[in-house]
Amino acid sequence: MKQVFKHLFLILISLVSVFPFFWIVVGMTNTTEDIYQSKLTFGNAFFENLSVALNQNNLIHVLFNSLFVTLSVIVLAICVSSMAAYGFQFFGNVKTEKLYDIIIVSLMIPFTALMIPLYKQIVTVGLLDNYLAVILQATASVFLLFYFRQALKNFPLELIEAARMDGLQEYLIFFKIVVPSMKSTYAAAIIFTFMSSWNNYLWPLLVFKSDTMKTLPLAISTMSSGYSVNIGAVMIMIVISTIPALIIFFTFQKHFVAGMVGSAK
Amino acid sequence: MKKLSIFLFAAILVLAGCGSSQEGDDVLTIWAWDANYNIPILEKAAEIYNQTNPEVEFDIVEKGLEDIEQSLHTSFASGTTQGLPDIVLIQDDKAQLFLNSYPDAFYAMDDAINTSDFLDYKVSTCQYQDATYCLPFDSGVAGLFYRKDIYEEAGYTAADLEDITWAEYFEIADDVYQQTGAKSLNYYPSKALIKIMMQSAGSWFADAEYTNLKDNPVLVEALETSNEIHNAEWALETTDRDQYVSGLNSGELASISEGVWIISTLTQSSDQSGKWAVAPTPKLEVDGATMYSNSGGGSLYVVNGTGDEELAADFLGTAFTTEDIYDFMLSEVGAIGSYIPALDSDVYQEEIAFFDNEPIYATMAEWAESVPSVEYTPEAAEVISTLDTMSNDYFTGKVTVEELLDNVQAQALDL
Numbered sequence: 001m002k003q004v005f006k007h008l009f010l011i012l013i014s015l016v017s018v019f020p021f022f023w024i025v026v027g028m029t030n031t032t033e034d035i036y037q038s039k040l041t042f043g044n045a046f047f048e049n050l051s052v053a054l055n056q057n058n059l060i061h062v063l064f065n066s067l068f069v070t071l072s073v074i075v076l077a078i079c080v081s082s083m084a085a086y087g088f089q090f091f092g093n094v095k096t097e098k099l100y101d102i103i104i105v106s107l108m109i110p111f112t113a114l115m116i117p118l119y120k121q122i123v124t125v126g127l128l129d130n131y132l133a134v135i136l137q138a139t140a141s142v143f144l145l146f147y148f149r150q151a152l153k154n155f156p157l158e159l160i161e162a163a164r165m166d167g168l169q170e171y172l173i174f175f176k177i178v179v180p181s182m183k184s185t186y187a188a189a190i191i192f193t194f195m196s197s198w199n200n201y202l203w204p205l206l207v208f209k210s211d212t213m214k215t216l217p218l219a220i221s222t223m224s225s226g227y228s229v230n231i232g233a234v235m236i237m238i239v240i241s242t243i244p245a246l247i248i249f250f251t252f253q254k255h256f257v258a259g260m261v262g263s264a265k
Numbered sequence: 266m267k268k269l270s271i272f273l274f275a276a277i278l279v280l281a282g283c284g285s286s287q288e289g290d291d292v293l294t295i296w297a298w299d300a301n302y303n304i305p306i307l308e309k310a311a312e313i314y315n316q317t318n319p320e321v322e323f324d325i326v327e328k329g330l331e332d333i334e335q336s337l338h339t340s341f342a343s344g345t346t347q348g349l350p351d352i353v354l355i356q357d358d359k360a361q362l363f364l365n366s367y368p369d370a371f372y373a374m375d376d377a378i379n380t381s382d383f384l385d386y387k388v389s390t391c392q393y394q395d396a397t398y399c400l401p402f403d404s405g406v407a408g409l410f411y412r413k414d415i416y417e418e419a420g421y422t423a424a425d426l427e428d429i430t431w432a433e434y435f436e437i438a439d440d441v442y443q444q445t446g447a448k449s450l451n452y453y454p455s456k457a458l459i460k461i462m463m464q465s466a467g468s469w470f471a472d473a474e475y476t477n478l479k480d481n482p483v484l485v486e487a488l489e490t491s492n493e494i495h496n497a498e499w500a501l502e503t504t505d506r507d508q509y510v511s512g513l514n515s516g517e518l519a520s521i522s523e524g525v526w527i528i529s530t531l532t533q534s535s536d537q538s539g540k541w542a543v544a545p546t547p548k549l550e551v552d553g554a555t556m557y558s559n560s561g562g563g564s565l566y567v568v569n570g571t572g573d574e575e576l577a578a579d580f581l582g583t584a585f586t587t588e589d590i591y592d593f594m595l596s597e598v599g600a601i602g603s604y605i606p607a608l609d610s611d612v613y614q615e616e617i618a619f620f621d622n623e624p625i626y627a628t629m630a631e632w633a634e635s636v637p638s639v640e641y642t643p644e645a646a647e648v649i650s651t652l653d654t655m656s657n658d659y660f661t662g663k664v665t666v667e668e669l670l671d672n673v674q675a676q677a678l679d680l
Contacts, residue, residue: 223300228530
């Protein structure tokens, strides 16, 4: 009996949490008017909405921008941060520790306080309206550095020393020994970086000026600002922006939990 | 891994090379929001200007309303105009905030346009230190839109809604509700209705005439009138705009006091065609009260320091003083312009099927010319946002209107 209640309760909770997704998917197929009237059945306006998203809002190009920026950020930020963490951990001395502390303290400064000086810098180097403005800003991630360093603290030094003894070059030690044995840490870092870059709104808004540079959050924000909004088309954009996040999450899910506990076993 | 990184890095560098357009180059960049409202109007204006100036190119960028404001603030605060457009659309009630905060940011339009050709109350929104900084764009002239069929069922005709006070209107609304079950007006926290009431009596939040907010009879009266709506069973309780749009489309809501732009939302429900009508805004019971008001609307500003200021001002001064553009605005997107000579063109006289073949645009354009001017000061914006958070105490009966205004004054103005 206890089991029955437990399951009923769980089913209820999952229905509640799945409902918003269901609502968005149904919304994709309905006209704005039907959506406002809370229609819960599938309609036949899907292709109409899709064509608004594709033609009026450049869905394909926007999706490309988002993917390009996010993938670049993932590759660069993870390379830079994990290598830096390796350096700090295994080649550190008193001075680098001080430097590390200073870098960590910068985690406490909110982005809004950095925004204007950062913007000035980007203008000065002429990177306005350029993918690099967003990619470079996210490349040096203090959080990732901290995260990788914490994971590396549990990494057995003996493994590295054994490799050095065998004459393996330092960068090969990193790529052939450290990286493969920290897969779960990397998986968690990839999910984290993906999420923050994919959903990044404020910074791209400031540095991407032209229509052709819009990323998904910017495009959705643009579409929702008007006297009469095509909600169905907005729903399509939202679904499309959710799918890659789901794919990434489910692909790396099994590593993710391990990574959060995180160490080389 | 290494090869992949090198490849990606190279790809980034190549793509990064795709730079942006340079300034002072006969390309006019314009930022505006709403792909179905402002953007087509600007595209048409570009087309009109190109007839006489074919060498000028246009880059019309659609951006969210708040996104535009955020971008402008960051750029102006950083002291750079790089990456800013040549022309930008700004909401009227935010204009003074920008003009006061960044006095050199915009280009004065006095030489490009004859300000007396434009609606007075629109021009006054962008005047700062004796100069006019905008091209007045769309008018948000307000009216009381109501379901003619439902009101007639309850025994009310257009004449009953003409030149009445809010108190008189509330009696009608109550009667309509008792007889038909349809609700009238709505309230939600955005204060749109209070703004309409204030402007109809020619006063605004933080009116310079009164040191204390509670001494402003218009503000007190507007709040008291809104309070009645909040506590009336004939009014529809909504928490956001989506809910009242839903109420309109479903027929639950039989009247709404809004700007002319609400028509594009109303007409989404094609099954309600022929059933709507518009009456003048009811009056407050204060000195200077009129039946004419405004809700929303924006104006176009030329950004200083882009190198194309004169061209941009010439474009606005030329394209937006032709009858063509205003006819297009009205017939294609249902927007009433602010250029007085165009307000009596034939297009305005057309009978609108959705409104039971009444020439409502001619009527509303006439009202637009009588809307009182008010000052959308930055202090007023502060008062409005403080009211947003505090007014609920008054509407739920926790404080009196004087106490509310004292609290708002303390938080928003007396710092």
